[in-house]
Amino acid sequence: MAVESSESADLPVFDRDVACPCCGYNLRALTTPRCPECGLTFSVAQIRSGVLRWNVPTWLDRCDPWQPHQVVLRSLWELWRGALRPGRLLRQLDLEGPLLPAVLMLVVGVGWLWVLGAALAAAAILVHTVASPAAAVxxxxxxxxxxxxxxxxxxxxxxVLCALLPFVLGIPLGGWRRAFRLGAYWVPAVCLWGVVPLGVGMLVVPDxxxxxxxxxxxxxxxVAAVALLRARTKALRGWQAGLLVxxxxxxxxxxWGLGRVLPGALELPLWVHVG
Ligand SMILES: [Zn+2]
Incomplete structure (x- = not known):
């Protein structure tokens, strides 16, 4: 909890460890609402809510939505950045940002997942079977x-639903707009964690x-075990850690159930030969 020494002078002092969302500096025992390391300032409202966020517009947020090449390239960049640095996305994504780039991120991001998944699967089929390139693709x-x-x-x-539970990451539930912004950037990035290892795995092992x-x-x-360990260090209540697990x-x-949707082998289905 934050304690204010004076209403007018705005001199908040964190009496617990709080990492700066911009640079990670420990803001404990500061007497001014400003990070001495990177200069990030924060409001009393943010301190009161216990949630510090650094809302940074993404590269895609700043593009011209009517320039298709910008949308396509920047959404690919945001997709990889979100997957490689998920912590940054969760701490720094501008939750109050515009909706149109978020919609584009979701649609084009899922399109990129489809292209990447298809490319990896086609490569795996070509490597492990005698299919022609056209049939494989x-x-x-x-x-x-x-x-x-x-x-x-x-x-x-x-x-996304887990991340929006207030006690998990401290992201405030401020309505559907925040949830949509987070989900639009987060869902394609997390899917990449599944699609790329699956595709690369198929390239290496046919089955x-x-x-x-x-x-x-x-x-x-x-992941559940790791979450449980982290929950201990973050002092979650027992039922909260239990719910997560x-x-x-x-x-x-x-x-496990969804895994059955995938074909069991890379051999081509009959309809390809018929068609
Ligand atoms: Zn800082």
């Missing part, structure tokens, strides 16, 4: 990529999609 784009998305999307959506049915729930259970375990079971 066709099956990868029409069969593998959509099913890869079906496997990866629900866990990503559950991830990877079959193994995935066991590997995916195992991964989620490991239950959600993650359910997610593991769902992923």
């Amino acid at each position: 066709r099956v990868a784009a029409l069969v593998w990529a959509p099913r890869m998305a079906v496997v990866c999307l629900p866990p990503a959506l559950v991830g 990877f999609a079959l193994e995935l049915r066991w590997a995916a729930p195992a991964t989620v259970l490991i 239950v959600v993650l375990v359910v997610m593991g079971v769902v992923m």
